[in-house]
Each structure stands twice: as structure tokens, then as C-alpha cells.
Amino acid sequence: xxxxxxxxxxxxxxxxxxxxxxxxxxxxxxxxxxxxxxxxxxxxxxxxxxxxxxxxxxxxxxxxxxxxxxxxxxxxxxxxxxxxxxxxxxxxxxxxxxxxxxxxxxxxxxxxxxxxxxxxxxxxxxxxxxxxxxxxxxxxxxxxxxxxxxxxxxxxxxxxxxxxxxxxxxxxxxxxxxxxxxxxxxxxxxxxxxxxxxxxxxxxxxxxxxxxxxxxxxxxxxxxxxxxxxxxxxxxxxxxxxxxxxxxxxxxxxxxxxxxxxxxxxxxxxxxxxxxxxxxxxxxxxxxxxxxxxxxxxxxxxxxxx
Amino acid sequence: xxxxxxxxxxxxxxxxxxxxxxxxxxxxxxxxxxxxxxxxxxxxxxxxxxxxxxxxxxxxxxxxxxxxxxxxxxxxxxxxxxxxxxxxxxxxxxxxxxxxxxxxxxxxxxxxxxxxxxxxxxxxxxxxxxxxxxxxxxxxxxxxxxxxxxxxxxxxxxxxxxxxxxxxxxxxxxxxxxxxxxxxxxxxxxxxxxxxxxxxxxxxxxxxxxxxxxxxxxxxxxxxxxxxxxxxxxxxxxxxxxxxxxxxxxxxxxxxxxxxxxxxxxxxxxxxxxxxxxxxxxxxxxxxxxxxxxxxxxxxxxxxxx
Numbered sequence: 001x002x003x004x005x006x007x008x009x010x011x012x013x014x015x016x017x018x019x020x021x022x023x024x025x026x027x028x029x030x031x032x033x034x035x036x037x038x039x040x041x042x043x044x045x046x047x048x049x050x051x052x053x054x055x056x057x058x059x060x061x062x063x064x065x066x067x068x069x070x071x072x073x074x075x076x077x078x079x080x081x082x083x084x085x086x087x088x089x090x091x092x093x094x095x096x097x098x099x100x101x102x103x104x105x106x107x108x109x110x111x112x113x114x115x116x117x118x119x120x121x122x123x124x125x126x127x128x129x130x131x132x133x134x135x136x137x138x139x140x141x142x143x144x145x146x147x148x149x150x151x152x153x154x155x156x157x158x159x160x161x162x163x164x165x166x167x168x169x170x171x172x173x174x175x176x177x178x179x180x181x182x183x184x185x186x187x188x189x190x191x192x193x194x195x196x197x198x199x200x201x202x203x204x205x206x207x208x209x210x211x212x213x214x215x216x217x218x219x220x221x222x223x224x225x226x227x228x229x230x231x232x233x234x235x236x237x238x239x240x241x242x243x244x245x246x247x248x249x250x251x252x253x254x255x256x257x258x259x260x261x262x263x264x265x266x267x268x269x270x271x272x273x274x275x276x277x278x279x280x281x282x283x284x285x286x287x288x289x290x291x292x293x294x295x296x297x298x299x300x301x302x303x304x305x306x
Numbered sequence: 307x308x309x310x311x312x313x314x315x316x317x318x319x320x321x322x323x324x325x326x327x328x329x330x331x332x333x334x335x336x337x338x339x340x341x342x343x344x345x346x347x348x349x350x351x352x353x354x355x356x357x358x359x360x361x362x363x364x365x366x367x368x369x370x371x372x373x374x375x376x377x378x379x380x381x382x383x384x385x386x387x388x389x390x391x392x393x394x395x396x397x398x399x400x401x402x403x404x405x406x407x408x409x410x411x412x413x414x415x416x417x418x419x420x421x422x423x424x425x426x427x428x429x430x431x432x433x434x435x436x437x438x439x440x441x442x443x444x445x446x447x448x449x450x451x452x453x454x455x456x457x458x459x460x461x462x463x464x465x466x467x468x469x470x471x472x473x474x475x476x477x478x479x480x481x482x483x484x485x486x487x488x489x490x491x492x493x494x495x496x497x498x499x500x501x502x503x504x505x506x507x508x509x510x511x512x513x514x515x516x517x518x519x520x521x522x523x524x525x526x527x528x529x530x531x532x533x534x535x536x537x538x539x540x541x542x543x544x545x546x547x548x549x550x551x552x553x554x555x556x557x558x559x560x561x562x563x564x565x566x567x568x569x570x571x572x573x574x575x576x577x578x579x580x581x582x583x584x585x586x587x588x589x590x591x592x593x594x595x596x597x598x599x600x601x602x603x604x605x606x607x608x609x610x611x612x
Binding site for chain 2: 190257
């Protein structure tokens with residue numbers, strides 16, 4: 001199944017709970033906005049494009065479960081839900097992008113029934129378009145990879161970060177599909193191990209050779225000539241910076257030091273050229289008493305200078 | 307108690323089992339060369355200077371438990387044990403340094419009793435000298451740290467890596483002892499978490515402010531001006547390279563990129579100027595099916611160019 005989808009039988013959002021991977025491949029249902037927000041905050045669904053679909057399906061869910069008797073009432077419920085959903089991951093621009101797109105689609109509605117229908121159709125369209133966009137991104141990106149390349153990646157910009165196929169891993173999948181022999185080095189991605197839990201699992205499921213390393217090993221493997229290219233996804237790309245999982249900036253400096261090409265694979269929805277680095281609030285999470293964790297962080301001013 | 311010591315009551319080596327920290331502070335005994343080798347291989351005792359003492363006490367233990375009836379017999383037992391001990395961690399030069407020093411001390415012995423006594427005295431001397439050396443290292447190194455500095459460190463070059471006080475953390479302790487206000491950023495140090503389990507624990511025990519970060523965050527914290535200096539220990543320093551825990555090289559490249567001073571605190575026993583980088587065998591450990599872990603790795607050719 002897709003990473004996130006609409007269940008027409010029960011009128012709910014269904015998704016693979018990514019916090020349980022790779023041990024368990026469990027599908028969970030979100031019947032309320034609160035449960036969707038919890039799933040987003042807990043990273044049960046994560047990754048920029050998947051969050052776009054989650055935002056869209058969230059507004060669609062708000063439209064289905066609204067008990068308002070008027071079009072103004074359902075519009076109010078949708079807007080309230082949209083704000084709540086967008087606030088769960090402030091750096092993830094795709095989330096509010098999905099929310100806004102479906103909210104705007106509802107503006108065309110002339111009655112409650114149309115509002116519900118338009119919202120769901122638009123949310124479905126976001127999901128379908130995302131799969132098609134990733135396929136296109138993969139097709140174009142695959143040209144950058146050569147037969148025999150070893151490609152390093154960080155975090156998970158794969159199928160599980162999107163609705164299907166993946167951005168950074170989509171490029172790798174498309175290159176493999178085109179007959180190229182590609183090996184992958186996946187960084188563990190502390191603190192939540194998306195690299196070891198999700199990326200390595202996804203690639204093993206697809207029989208693409210993958211070696212897992214600790215994040216700090218990137219310097220060693222690049223110095224030893226074990227990496228031909230680096231490719232990562234992005235949470236947000238502003239006019240002056242790429243934002244992505246903590247560690248991406250570190251890998252980019254190491255790649256620059258060793259003259260290794262560093263690519264960011266991201267769909268247009270990730271671009272946000274009206275904002276600048278300093279406008280973006282970074283998500284901080286505190287685990288235990290003395291452990292600060294920066295989940296999403298700025299990537300690579302140095303890259304612009306390369 | 308010290309990290310590693312001789313128990314005169316039971317004629318055994320005693321040490322704090324570092325694999326159980328910070329949850330449990332358990333002292334274990336080594337009554338045989340096999341149990342000492344197991345403790346070294348399992349990193350129950352680790353850190354260059356502590357391994358020097360472990361090597362010395364190991365030879366002393368071999369002398370005490372030898373059942374040989376002649377001086378030649380006990381010398382043979384000591385040499386056999388020394389080779390076995392040295393082979394457990396080939397990159398850790400201090401281990402064989404400690405073994406060789408005590409083995410040489412035994413050469414002066416004229417009978418079995420003297421062999422046992424000389425071995426134990428020399429091993430004790432290594433431990434005592436190590437504490438004194440760390441104190442001196444701390445005293446000199448503390449001059450490099452200024453009041454108000456935030457110092458980043460990787461892995462554990464603290465009391466638990468030595469017999470007492472520490473090398474990199476010894477420098478920090480001496481600066482604090484001299485009245486300077488020093489804050490520490492400790493990198494988690496995957497895969498075995500010596501930074502979070504041991505360094506953060508040691509510093510909290512001493513009430514020195516410490517913030518734990520994931521290894522990949524070093525790029526972010528250095529870019530944001532949150533780090534004034536970096537100080538680490540070393541496993542081995544050859545004529546052309548510093549060898550230390552995986553990740554050290556990555557941090558050094560990031561420090562160079564941001565113009566942040568990077569110091570290595572190590573006693574003379576860590577120096578091995580007769581060898582070169584390519585002579586050194588790197589320790590590799592394989593965890594799980596697809597996870598390669600490099601425990602000890604080359605650090606910083608780029609630093610020489612700074």
C-alpha cells in the first residue's frame with residue numbers, strides 16, 4: 001500500500017506507522033484531527049511529500065467529520081483544522097502547502113456536499129500527483145548517477161517519506177530500474193534512526209545493495225574514496241538555504257572538502273523562495289534531561305560557494 | 307576508586323565495567339589472562355592510557371599466576387601472556403607499550419620472587435605515573451581554554467579512559483579547577499555511545515555543565531558559533547596521522563571549515579613516530595548483517611594543513 005491513503009470504506013486516513021519499522025509493518029487509522037496531529041508530531045508519518053498528502057487528507061477528514069449545518073460552518077471547521085494541522089511541524093512547508101491547497105479547493109463549493117467532495121478529490125489528487133512527480137524526479141535525477149556508483153544518503157527520502165517511490169531514493173530506484181548498478185551507503189541518522197530503520201529496510205526490500213554506517217563515519221568513507229555521490233531530500237528550500245535533517249550540513253561540508261558531488265532531490269512543493277533562512281523556525285526536541293535534539297536543520301550555505 | 311587497579315588482597319586486577327555505565331557502577335575482577343582479554347575486547351576497559359595500565363597489570367597478573375618452577379619458565383609465561391594481551395586491540399599502542407614495559411622490568415629479575423615483585427611494582431608505577439601525567443597534561447592544556455569557553459569533545463578521553471583525571475577531560479577539569487567557567491558539548495559517539503554514557507556521566511558527576519548532541523550535529527553547532535574549541539584524546543599518533551574514535555576526522559574537517567581550534571590531548575605513550583598511517587591496521591567490527599562499524603579511525607591530515 002501507499003505510505004498514506006484514504007480509506008473509502010471507513011472514511012478515514014490510513015497510514016503505515018513508521019515508528020514501528022522495520023520490526024512491524026502496521027497500518028493505523030486516523031479518525032480525528034487530533035489523532036492525525038499526534039501521528040504527525042510522533043513522526044508516524046514523516047517526510048516532506050508524505051506530509052503534503054497528510055495535510056491534504058487532514059482537511060478532507062475535517063470536511064467529512066464536520067457536524068456543521070451550513071457551508072460557512074463547514075468552512076470554519078476546515079480552517080480551524082487546517083491551522084491545527086499546520087502548526088504540528090512548522091518547518092515542514094509541504095504540510096501547510098497540502099492544507100492550503102485543499103482549503104482553497106473547498107472555496108469553490110456551493111454546498112456542504114460539494115465541500116466534502118471537493119476536499120477529498122483534491123487530497124486524492126495531491127497523493128496521485130506526488131507519485132507522478134517522484135517518478136519524474138527519479139527519471140531526471142537518474143541521469144546524474146552512473147553505472148557502478150556508490151551513493152551516500154542521509155535520513156529517509158524514500159518511499160516512506162512520500163506517497164510512493166521516493167525523492168532521493170526515487171532517483172536511486174529509477175537509476176536501478178534503468179539497469180544501472182548502484183550501491184548505497186545509508187547514514188544511521190541519529191537520534192531517530194530513519195537511515196537504519198527505514199532507508200536500509202526500504203532498499204533491502206527492493207534488493208538494492210546497502211551498507212549502513214554511523215553518521216560520523218561520513219568523513220572516513222568520503223576520504224577513503226568509498227562515495228561517488230551524495231543525494232538527500234529536503235524539508236524546505238528557501239531563497240538562501242536548504243533545510244533538511246540534522247547532519248545534512250555536516251555531510252555537505254565533508255563532501256565539499258573531498259570534491260564529491262552533493263545533490264538535493266526535492267519536488268517544487270518543497271521550494272519556498274519567498275522566505276529566507278532567518279525566517280524559518282527550527283524544530284527542537286528535548287529528549288531526557290540533558291539531550292537536545294535538533295530534528296530539522298539548515299543544510300548548506302557552503303554549497304552555494306562550490 | 308581508579309578506573310583500573312591491583313587488588314592486593316586477592317592478587318587480581320579490578321576495574322569498573324564501563325559497558326554498564328551510566329546505569330550501574332560495577333567493579334569486576336580479572337583473575338586470568340583470558341578474562342582480562344575478554345574485558346579489553348568487550349571494551350569493559352577502554353581508552354588509550356587505561357589500556358596501558360591494563361597491559362601492565364596483565365603482565366603482572368601473568369607473573370603472579372604462573373606455575374612455572376624456573377625463572378625461564380615464568381619469563382616464557384609472561385611473554386606468551388603479553389602477546390595474547392597485545393593482540394586484543396592492535397591499534398591501541400598503549401596496550402602493547404604497557405605490556406612491553408612490564409615485560410622488560412622482569413628481565414632484571416634474578417629469581418621467580420623478584421620476577422613477580424618487579425612485574426607488579428612496574429605495573430603499579432605505570433598506573434601512578436599515568437595519574438601524574440594526566441595532571442601535568444591538564445595543567446599545561448588548561449592554558450588553552452579561556453574563561454567562558456564552550457568546548458566540544460568526542461568519545462571519552464576522561465577519567466574512565468585513563469587511570470584517573472583524564473586527557474581531554476583532564477584538560478577541562480584542570481581549567482575548571484583553576485577557576486575558569488567551562489561548558490562542554492559532548493558528542494554521543496555512535497555506535498557505542500561513549501559520549502552519552504561515559505563523558506556526559508563523568509562531567510555530571512563533577513558538576514561541569516554538559517550538553518549532549520548527536521554526532522552529526524557538530525556541523526550545526528560549529529556553524530552557529532556555539533563551540534569555541536574542540537578537544538579530543540587519541541588512540542595513537544604516528545609520524546603522519548592521529549588515530550582516534552570514528553567521527554574524529556569528520557569533526558576536524560568541520561572545525562577547519564569554521565576556523566575553530568582543534569586540540570588533541572595525549573600523553574607521550576600514545577606517540578608512535580616510527581610508524582606511518584598505512585602501517586596501522588584499523589579495527590573493524592561488524593554488528594548485525596549490514597552494519598559495518600569502524601571503531602578506531604584516522605583523524606586529520608587536513609589539520610596539518612591548517
